[in-house]
Amino acid sequence: MNAGGRTNRLVLAAIWVVLLAAPFWLNLVGGYTALGSRVLVLGLAAMSLNFLLGFTGVLSFGHAAWFGLGAYGAGLALKFVALSTPLAMLLGTLTGGIAGALLGALIVHRRGIYFAMVTIAFGQVFYYIAYRWNSLTGGDDGLRGFSRQPLAFGPMRVDILNNSTLFYYFVLVCFAVAVGIMALLLRSPFGRTMLAIRENERRARFLGIPIELHIWIAFALSCVFISFSGTLYALLNNFADPNNLYYSLSGDLVIMAVMGGMRVFWGPLLGAAVFVVLQDYVSSLTTNWMSFIGLLFVLVVLFFPRGLLGMLRQRRVA
Amino acid sequence: MNLLEVRGVSKQFGSLVAVRNVSLSVPAGQLRAIIGPNGAGKTTFFNMISGAVQPSSGSVQFDGRDVTQVPPWRRVTLGMARTFQITEIFPELSVAENLRIAVETASGMRLRPWISRRATTAVTRHVEEMLAQTGLMSKAGRLVGELAHGDQRVAEIAMALALRPRLLLLDEPTAGMGEQETFEITQLIRRLHRERELTIVLIEHDMRVVFHLADRIAVLDQGALIGEGTPEEIAADAAVQSAYLGQVAEAGAA
Numbered sequence: 001m002n003a004g005g006r007t008n009r010l011v012l013a014a015i016w017v018v019l020l021a022a023p024f025w026l027n028l029v030g031g032y033t034a035l036g037s038r039v040l041v042l043g044l045a046a047m048s049l050n051f052l053l054g055f056t057g058v059l060s061f062g063h064a065a066w067f068g069l070g071a072y073g074a075g076l077a078l079k080f081v082a083l084s085t086p087l088a089m090l091l092g093t094l095t096g097g098i099a100g101a102l103l104g105a106l107i108v109h110r111r112g113i114y115f116a117m118v119t120i121a122f123g124q125v126f127y128y129i130a131y132r133w134n135s136l137t138g139g140d141d142g143l144r145g146f147s148r149q150p151l152a153f154g155p156m157r158v159d160i161l162n163n164s165t166l167f168y169y170f171v172l173v174c175f176a177v178a179v180g181i182m183a184l185l186l187r188s189p190f191g192r193t194m195l196a197i198r199e200n201e202r203r204a205r206f207l208g209i210p211i212e213l214h215i216w217i218a219f220a221l222s223c224v225f226i227s228f229s230g231t232l233y234a235l236l237n238n239f240a241d242p243n244n245l246y247y248s249l250s251g252d253l254v255i256m257a258v259m260g261g262m263r264v265f266w267g268p269l270l271g272a273a274v275f276v277v278l279q280d281y282v283s284s285l286t287t288n289w290m291s292f293i294g295l296l297f298v299l300v301v302l303f304f305p306r307g308l309l310g311m312l313r314q315r316r317v318a
Numbered sequence: 319m320n321l322l323e324v325r326g327v328s329k330q331f332g333s334l335v336a337v338r339n340v341s342l343s344v345p346a347g348q349l350r351a352i353i354g355p356n357g358a359g360k361t362t363f364f365n366m367i368s369g370a371v372q373p374s375s376g377s378v379q380f381d382g383r384d385v386t387q388v389p390p391w392r393r394v395t396l397g398m399a400r401t402f403q404i405t406e407i408f409p410e411l412s413v414a415e416n417l418r419i420a421v422e423t424a425s426g427m428r429l430r431p432w433i434s435r436r437a438t439t440a441v442t443r444h445v446e447e448m449l450a451q452t453g454l455m456s457k458a459g460r461l462v463g464e465l466a467h468g469d470q471r472v473a474e475i476a477m478a479l480a481l482r483p484r485l486l487l488l489d490e491p492t493a494g495m496g497e498q499e500t501f502e503i504t505q506l507i508r509r510l511h512r513e514r515e516l517t518i519v520l521i522e523h524d525m526r527v528v529f530h531l532a533d534r535i536a537v538l539d540q541g542a543l544i545g546e547g548t549p550e551e552i553a554a555d556a557a558v559q560s561a562y563l564g565q566v567a568e569a570g571a572a
């Protein structure tokens with residue numbers, strides 16, 4: 001028990017050291033800082049999805065909808081409301097979070113494949129809205145004409161717009177806050193009811209837990225987290241496009257979570273890192289980069305059914 | 319007043335009448351057994367008490383309150399806890415975590431996004447009390463899915479107890495158990511009944527267990543109540559005899 005706790009703390013420390021030092025070592029291994037930011041943003045998105053998938057046992061196949069709503073919300077806020085990064089993030093997060101919470105309330109009585117199908121359908125609805133509503137969203141061309149704004153702390157300005165290293169650290173702080181809240185929630189009584197539902201719905205119900213209410217709250221929280229990551233994505237690219245809402249992105253997020261290990265808190269981050277880095281390197285060699293990711297995914301599922309991190313953890317326990 | 323009062327419940331699945339107009343009154347502190355051959359409708363009847371199944375007609379009253387329309391999770395909060403014929407636990411969590419979830423839910427903390435140190439201590443103390451009472455202390459850190467079948471059944475009972483119920487419903491607590499395990503779980507149920515004066519309704523196939531434990535026995539056959547009484551009365555009852563082909567008389571005599 002104690003040894004396990006110590007190892008966990010060491011792993012945790014290692015993860016944060018690697019993340020904190022990323023701008024220094026990324027260039028040495030042929031990467032670039034924006035790639036690190038991308039890993040963090042998509043990693044946070046995959047972890048948000050996994051909050052629901054891995055810890056409540058509910059599979060959403062349309063989580064890109066809330067991610068994209070966050071991205072569009074932030075972009076539109078910067079373009080039309082005010083030139084403020086924090087305000088854009090707040091509005092974007094609220095857009096995706098509220099939409100997710102409302103629609104989630106309609107579907108919490110569905111289970112398994114039915115739940116997954118309805119979530120895809122919702123995702124596609126938002127995709128087509130973004131695709132069609134040219135005047136507001138820019139349609140197929142995507143939403144342009146906004147950029148993230150430097151942060152102002154009183155007289156001090158942090159230029160996250162032009163300095164990609166500063167922006168990386170800004171994303172890292174946002175990431176840390178979000179995953180910190182997630183971790184605390186998972187250790188709370190409410191978080192344990194999520195695990196209970198994942199493990200055995202019937203038992204949970206007959207312990208006095210109203211399952212649907214708890215799944216709905218977990219779903220809504222997951223939507224809030226993922227739209228928060230979506231706002232960061234819009235800030236990263238200074239751009240939002242309909243593909244941010246498309247179901248193939250939802251699928252990519254599921255792949256990241258499963259590949260990294262959905263029963264492990266940090267699994268989806270590793271999955272996202274592998275996914276994003278492979279995408280970056282392989283897509284410069286061939287346009288068929290998705291085949292490589294597909295192949296890797298199949299191998300992981302066949303040989304490490306608990307995912308890359310899940311596998312490591314099991315080894316250690318055994 | 320009776321803690322549990324079931325009035326004329328029936329359940330129809332399509333054209334099949336699983337339970338036909340069954341009534342049952344259980345006063346506080348009683349240990350009531352429900353017996354009957356396979357397919358007699360015992361589990362369906364049980365499910366109507368706990369709310370897993372809605373009766374087609376009739377009513378269920380708990381502690382003077384009509385709970386027929388009350389959803390199962392809320393019946394639990396009113397003081398009704400149950401176990402299942404096929405063990406229902408949280409397999410990939412430890413025994414202690416299984417109990418912790420039960421204790422926190424019963425303490426009304428289930429929606430809390432944080433927990434104070436003091437509350438954690440109180441919950442832990444309660445969990446340890448349950449572990450000690452059910453003899454699971456040495457297995458507290460093990461994943462409950464990895465325990466032996468008998469220990470899993472005990473863990474499920476411990477979870478139900480952690481809810482501090484006023485009525486405990488046990489669906490075949492000795493199902494699939496060996497001699498020794500059956501003996502131990504029977505002792506545990508008896509202790510709970512005697513020491514905590516817990517009201518218990520249980521379904522059981524093992525007649526020795528039933529006659530050893532029950533204050534009163536209700537007999538179901540083909541969905542209908544065919545007999546009710548003390549173990550001695552049931553052992554002597556002709557209708558029960560014919561439904562059971564002599565098993566009951568043997569156990570009653572033993």
